[in-house]
Amino acid sequence: MAKTQVDDINRSIYNIKNEDNYSYKMQKGLDEKIVREISSMKNEPTWMLECRLKGLEMYNKLEMPTWGPDLSVLNMDEISTYVKPKSELNTSWEDVPEEIKNTFDALGIPEAEKKSLAGVGAQYDSEVVYHSLQEDLLKQGVIYTDFETAVKKYENIVKKYFMKCVPAEDHKFAALHYAVWSGGSFVYVPKGVNVEIPLQSYFRLNSPESGQFEHTLIIVDEGANLHFIEGCSAPKYNKVNLHAGCVELFVKENARLRYSTIENWSKNMLNLNTKKVIVEKNGVMEWVTGSFGSRISMLYPMSILKGDNAKMEYTGISFAGEGQNLDTGLKVVHGAKNTASVVSSKSISKSGGIATFRSNVVVAPNADGSKSNISCESLMLDDWSVSDTIPVSNIGTDDVEFSHEAKIGKISDEAIFYLMSRGLSEEEAKAMIVRGFASPISKELPVEYAAEMNNLINLELEGAIG
Amino acid sequence: MENLLKIKDLHVNAGEKEILKGLNLQINKGEVHVIMGPNGAGKSTLANVILNNPEYTRTEGDIIFENENINDLRTDERAKKGIFMSFQSPEEIPGISVQNFIKSAKVAKDEKPVRIFEFKKNLEQTMKDLNMNVEYSNRDLNVGFSGGEKKKNEILQMLMLEPKLAILDETDSGLDVDAIKTVSKGINMYHNENNGVLIITHGTKILENLHVDYVHILVNGKIIKTADGSLAQEIEKQGYEAYREEKANG
Numbered sequence: 001m002a003k004t005q006v007d008d009i010n011r012s013i014y015n016i017k018n019e020d021n022y023s024y025k026m027q028k029g030l031d032e033k034i035v036r037e038i039s040s041m042k043n044e045p046t047w048m049l050e051c052r053l054k055g056l057e058m059y060n061k062l063e064m065p066t067w068g069p070d071l072s073v074l075n076m077d078e079i080s081t082y083v084k085p086k087s088e089l090n091t092s093w094e095d096v097p098e099e100i101k102n103t104f105d106a107l108g109i110p111e112a113e114k115k116s117l118a119g120v121g122a123q124y125d126s127e128v129v130y131h132s133l134q135e136d137l138l139k140q141g142v143i144y145t146d147f148e149t150a151v152k153k154y155e156n157i158v159k160k161y162f163m164k165c166v167p168a169e170d171h172k173f174a175a176l177h178y179a180v181w182s183g184g185s186f187v188y189v190p191k192g193v194n195v196e197i198p199l200q201s202y203f204r205l206n207s208p209e210s211g212q213f214e215h216t217l218i219i220v221d222e223g224a225n226l227h228f229i230e231g232c233s234a235p236k237y238n239k240v241n242l243h244a245g246c247v248e249l250f251v252k253e254n255a256r257l258r259y260s261t262i263e264n265w266s267k268n269m270l271n272l273n274t275k276k277v278i279v280e281k282n283g284v285m286e287w288v289t290g291s292f293g294s295r296i297s298m299l300y301p302m303s304i305l306k307g308d309n310a311k312m313e314y315t316g317i318s319f320a321g322e323g324q325n326l327d328t329g330l331k332v333v334h335g336a337k338n339t340a341s342v343v344s345s346k347s348i349s350k351s352g353g354i355a356t357f358r359s360n361v362v363v364a365p366n367a368d369g370s371k372s373n374i375s376c377e378s379l380m381l382d383d384w385s386v387s388d389t390i391p392v393s394n395i396g397t398d399d400v401e402f403s404h405e406a407k408i409g410k411i412s413d414e415a416i417f418y419l420m421s422r423g424l425s426e427e428e429a430k431a432m433i434v435r436g437f438a439s440p441i442s443k444e445l446p447v448e449y450a451a452e453m454n455n456l457i458n459l460e461l462e463g464a465i466g
Numbered sequence: 467m468e469n470l471l472k473i474k475d476l477h478v479n480a481g482e483k484e485i486l487k488g489l490n491l492q493i494n495k496g497e498v499h500v501i502m503g504p505n506g507a508g509k510s511t512l513a514n515v516i517l518n519n520p521e522y523t524r525t526e527g528d529i530i531f532e533n534e535n536i537n538d539l540r541t542d543e544r545a546k547k548g549i550f551m552s553f554q555s556p557e558e559i560p561g562i563s564v565q566n567f568i569k570s571a572k573v574a575k576d577e578k579p580v581r582i583f584e585f586k587k588n589l590e591q592t593m594k595d596l597n598m599n600v601e602y603s604n605r606d607l608n609v610g611f612s613g614g615e616k617k618k619n620e621i622l623q624m625l626m627l628e629p630k631l632a633i634l635d636e637t638d639s640g641l642d643v644d645a646i647k648t649v650s651k652g653i654n655m656y657h658n659e660n661n662g663v664l665i666i667t668h669g670t671k672i673l674e675n676l677h678v679d680y681v682h683i684l685v686n687g688k689i690i691k692t693a694d695g696s697l698a699q700e701i702e703k704q705g706y707e708a709y710r711e712e713k714a715n716g
Contacts, residue, residue: 419567423545425542436607
């Protein structure tokens with residue numbers, strides 16, 4: 001009997017240990033070991049590892065958001081496989097789904113670039129482009145580099161701003177981001193420097209290590225001016241299907257930043273991205289955004305108008321096709337006097353797609369003389385698609401000008417008949433009407449991106465794929 | 467003369483209601499036809515059904531264009547065959563410029579790319595001929611255009627797309643005297659021995675400078691009288707009353 005007891009005790013000790021290991025990996029999906037491994041692979045300073053661990057802690061604490069699209073398709077137990085570094089390296093061009101290859105062809109993307117988009121090498125070409133750009137900017141004192149390099153080379157400045165705009169507590173996916181971030185861009189524009197050509201992250205984002213959890217940190221110092229274009233513009237194939245990037249932007253006094261994005265992730269992507277800006281006195285922030293891809297998107301760029309006269313403009317379009325649930329919008333906090341926000345949003349839904357636009361306007365009690373102007377237009381291309389506008393506002397002062405206008409429409413049969421009577425096919429007619437609807441947005445984009453957006457609309461509507 | 471459009475015993479419904487009740491019409495190349503008739507007689511229905519507007523259903527009869535039965539062709543296919551309609555109330559299409567629209571239509575219709583320089587030059591000259599502000603070529607299609615500007619824009623499209631048959635659905639209605647003259651001028655610029663014109667109108671102003679071959683009176687879904695251009699003057703003076711009675715008596 002005594003023997004048996006000892007055996008039991010011994011066995012139970014082993015059992016506990018085994019069980020512990022087992023459960024840790026299965027339940028959490030993501031553990032400290034992986035986070036430390038990422039950090040040590042990147043040779044990071046301790047403070048960055050601490051940021052990651054803080055992120056992990058918050059990730060484990062925070063609940064899944066339940067107020068938006070249903071995220072149950074996301075298997076949180078698999079998070080560790082999503083974040084495993086270099087998992088994309090196994091991807092080969094042959095593995096890319098036919099649909100995406102065809103899209104590449106239709107968009108006229110050259111073979112070499114296609115391969116780099118698929119995540120198999122060829123990023124050397126991109127490196128060249130990047131460096132030649134950088135040399136030109138270096139003369140003006142502009143820093144533009146990938147985020148890993150920035151953490152080492154510009155440690156002090158990164159440390160000063162990192163996690164200061166978007167805290168890990170923001171929401172579960174921001175916390176996840178901080179735990180496992182990899183890749184991304186760092187830009188610093190010194191005082192008074194006007195960067196004339198837009199900086200594009202287009203090329204580098206295609207490198208195998210970055211992509212799903214990239215961190216972007218941009219500081220536009222006093223009186224400086226920058227246009228940054230975010231790089232998921234081309235259809236991008238990802239074998240993993242969660243994107244939780246984070247964008248932290250700082251617009252200093254009298255500075256101006258335009259941040260443009262065209263997202264066209266593959267349709268298996270859950271795009272849970274966080275973007276936020278802090279705008280100081282007299283600063284101007286402009287968001288230009290086009291969301292086309294992903295299965296589910298939850299994306300609400302937030303602007304904190306911290307200084308007097310700070311201004312924010314948002315121009316955005318989303319296109320939800322079959323099986324897509326694009327939940328987008330914005331949040332703005334008017335935190336000082338005479339601050340202004342102007343929002344123009346358009347959404348298109350088709351073949352059962354869901355396009356939701358949420359706006360959340362907060363005007364602080366001290367933000368006298370502020371103005372907020374929101375206009376949303378939706379176009380539904382058929383009867384079974386969904387379009388919704390959900391405005392929320394919290395106005396703390398009477399001295400404010402606030403307006404919200406929402407319009408929901410359909411393409412009229414008369415308009416289609418009119419265009420068809422001139423020889424355009426039904427598909428061409430619809431695509432033309434949608435392109436026209438989207439044109440206030442495409443006008444804001446650099447010409448090659450506008451052309452790409454039009455191509456995407458044509459592909460969606462004319463079914464040129466496959 | 468070579469036959470362009472032939473309509474045989476055409477019956478057309480709008481919803482459940484029969485609008486055209488056995489209409490016959492033949493237009494040869496080189497001819498200008500005018501259709502007049504009281505409100506609700508089916509004039510616009512005829513124009514729209516020739517281009518297969520989905521609001522109307524052909525229940526009986528045939529539409530033959532250049533000796534080909536086009537009953538089953540889609541609107542865009544008919545347009546590509548060379549049928550054009552100037553709309554009574556042209557749609558406003560935001561975000562698409564007049565120039566880009568006409569260019570796209572021309573590419574679709576001709577099935578070959580346009581030569582940009584030549585196209586622009588031609589477009590600008592045609593706009594000048596129609597007393598249109600050339601800057602309108604960059605404005606959104608019909609958006610914020612006055613009634614007159616919209617109608618001129620239709621004539622501009624007709625001249626640029628060079629159809630074989632142009633149907634003008636009350637293009638003159640609501641226009642001032644000068645604008646009507648411009649529309650007539652446009653028709654004269656367009657018309658030649660190889661194409662045909664079908665003008666649907668209430669008035670005779672638009673016909674003043676045109677050579678009209680036939681005037682048809684359309685009442686209650688049927689053409690009840692056809693004569694030469696002088697019939698238009700008669701209608702102008704006496705109205706349709708006589709024809710309504712004629713119908714009632716007959």
